[in-house]
Amino acid sequence: MSRTRTAQLMDGAGLARRVVEEASDRAAEVTRRSGATPCLATVLVGEDPASVTYVRMKRARCAKAGIESRLVSLPAATTTAELVETLRSLSRDTGVHGILLQHPCGPHIDERAAFEAIAPEKDVDGVTMSSFGAMSFGLPGFASCTPGGIMRLLDEYDVDPAGRHAVVVGRSAILGKPVGMLLLARDATVTYCHSRTSDLAATVREADIVVAAVGRPRLIRGEDIKPGAVVIDAGYNPGNIGDVDFDTARLRARLITPVPGGVGPMTIAVLLAQTVTAATTQLGLVRG
Amino acid sequence: MSRTRTAQLMDGAGLARRVVEEASDRAAEVTRRSGATPCLATVLVGEDPASVTYVRMKRARCAKAGIESRLVSLPAATTTAELVETLRSLSRDTGVHGILLQHPCGPHIDERAAFEAIAPEKDVDGVTMSSFGAMSFGLPGFASCTPGGIMRLLDEYDVDPAGRHAVVVGRSAILGKPVGMLLLARDATVTYCHSRTSDLAATVREADIVVAAVGRPRLIRGEDIKPGAVVIDAGYNPGNIGDVDFDTARLRARLITPVPGGVGPMTIAVLLAQTVTAATTQLGLVRG
Known part of the structure; x- marks a missing residue:
């Protein structure tokens, strides 16, 4: 009897699998229709072991879902200005549809300045002020x-x-x-x-x-x-x-x-789903 | 005795006067040092009587505080695209330091699109998503x-x-x-x-x-x-x-x-104060 009083578990792992499967199907559809593969660029500053592990995990999940992942590894001594320039360059790169800055980047980096260098339409990690505004005002944008x-x-x-x-x-x-x-x-x-x-x-x-x-x-x-x-x-x-x-x-x-x-598992799932959505929009497959 | 139990009134009118006086002093200082007068552009769409009254009041307060005010009156039939273009043009105009879009603009206008056409450094009314993000994250910006x-x-x-x-x-x-x-x-x-x-x-x-x-x-x-x-x-x-x-x-x-x-009185006071701050920054009188 006592078991009936315990809470139902919310199965994030299971839901995440379904979200990723759906993203994977949509990624295949994007590739079929446009010839281009949805691409997530991940920027890593330094070699913090936890960050390296997260990035490796995210890249493996991308590969499995049919999403191209491009790793930009910068030395730990990278300045904010250099990081901003890298992110701006990726924002301009038409082969990249989503940008993820693995953070924390280290105490010498102005993370807010870095985040703001990500074009809102590629902000699939939802870290820019523009994305925050969209979430706050119920406008289209990435969460x-x-x-x-x-x-x-x-x-x-x-x-x-x-x-x-x-x-x-x-x-x-x-x-x-x-x-x-x-x-x-x-x-x-x-x-x-x-x-x-x-x-x-x-x-x-x-x-x-x-x-x-x-x-x-x-x-x-x-x-x-x-x-x-x-x-x-x-x-x-x-x-x-x-x-x-x-x-x-x-x-x-x-x-x-x-x-x-x-x-936990939902975070990467949403990242992948939003990357495919970004690619779909940027490749003109739906109205943005 | 019963009077001692009632609340102390927060005298917004009095505080607003002091805020405006201080803004007025700073405006005079800007003019003295740069030769330019802080300028607020107010954009009014249509002729809604309440909006016309607000705009007139704001312009009178600007004049009294030594702030130039420029009125851009657009017909009620103005489209969102036309309004956006007007606001972008004011955002580029180096003679304008602050931009106020009097709202509501009418149901046919996408106000969010209009607000976002205001350059953040001129958003002295604090309506852009960028300003909202700054308020939310404790970053420099206009409230x-x-x-x-x-x-x-x-x-x-x-x-x-x-x-x-x-x-x-x-x-x-x-x-x-x-x-x-x-x-x-x-x-x-x-x-x-x-x-x-x-x-x-x-x-x-x-x-x-x-x-x-x-x-x-x-x-x-x-x-x-x-x-x-x-x-x-x-x-x-x-x-x-x-x-x-x-x-x-x-x-x-x-x-x-x-x-x-x-x-109520604090709203215009902050608008004037922020306009002078915007001018001070844009005219290079302090580090932005």
Whole structure:
């Protein structure tokens, strides 16, 4: 009997597979119709092991999905100006449809300046201010990949944010802020919490939808989850530990993303899907 | 004795005068040092009486502050493409330092497309996505004028948003959304409410800072104001009625903006101040 009270798991891994399959089919269609293959350029500064691993993984996924991937590896000593010039050059390159700047780039790089050198129509990672504006104002544009993946997960499990109270814990430029804006665009009442929030637990207790995106292991405890809430754990912490204490939260939530296998796989899936969409638009196969 | 329990009024009219005086001094300094006068171009589409009045008022205030104002009056039948071309041309015109598109422009105009034709460095009304991104990410850029004015008012009355719960009622692109982002950048916990919020009164009751920006007369009732809260009424309704029921809210708030004379005067003041700042930067009088 007690098992029936635990939350249903939101299977991000499974959904991501389907999203990638669909992207792969669309990529093949692009190639068939235009002769060109959708191409994602990935820019890597330095040789941070985690970044190298992420990039390798993304390139392998591209290859499997029929998306060309071009790796631009720059030395760790690359300046912001050089990085900006590289990104501008890729923005002009008609053979490249999507651009991903692997970040963090290192403390000597002005990442915002670098992001803004990416043409909005190639910003398949959704990091430019233009993409953020589009997400905020409900305009066409690419979502940041993790927030976009979270919205796909909610849709997949028929969670309509309209009129629900969504509490977003974390306010980063690529995760907390945009996911809040996407939820607001879908008519949720949205609260942004962060390190300066005076009573995080009390705020989380009022949430119909919790999005944890702060990178602090098990910060959100099960006792603070409102019974029946939807819990999205976008936390990345060493040892595959999320921002939510999964074992206790699942006893109160209605739906919950596991870590790993929840939000994580959606990020690359959305990246690939958006790359194919960018290619489709840029190659004139649909009206942009 | 009962008078001591009513809120202190936040004197936007007085603060706005000081902001304009300071802008006027800076404008004179720009003229003295560069020989050029800060210039605001105002673009008006059609002859909506309210818009004509606003534009006339803004031009009079410019003149008084030593800011040149250039009026570009376009016929009501102007297309989006024509309006965009006008705004692009003003963006290129080195004699113009700030651009204001009086809106709403009418239902046949794509206002977002028009706004985006304004160069970010001349967007002294803070309406472009680039300005919104800057407000959201704490980067240099111009604030939307009313949100910028609200932040000035909070500062003037030593209200530090850090760690406080700010509830923003309304989510428009030029008011609700940016003021929430500015409060978040100042470390408030921020909740966005709107027409789809399921229990507005309950949410408002938890607010240390209430920003009403929805345009519904007396929507926020005094009984829903937390005792000691700061109440910012940015509502515009006919008959000088705010979104807050002032007479009851002032009995519970610690600080409250009157309508008129609260937020309203700050909007033009910030517009003028930002125009002078834009001129200062564009004329090379400070590092941009």
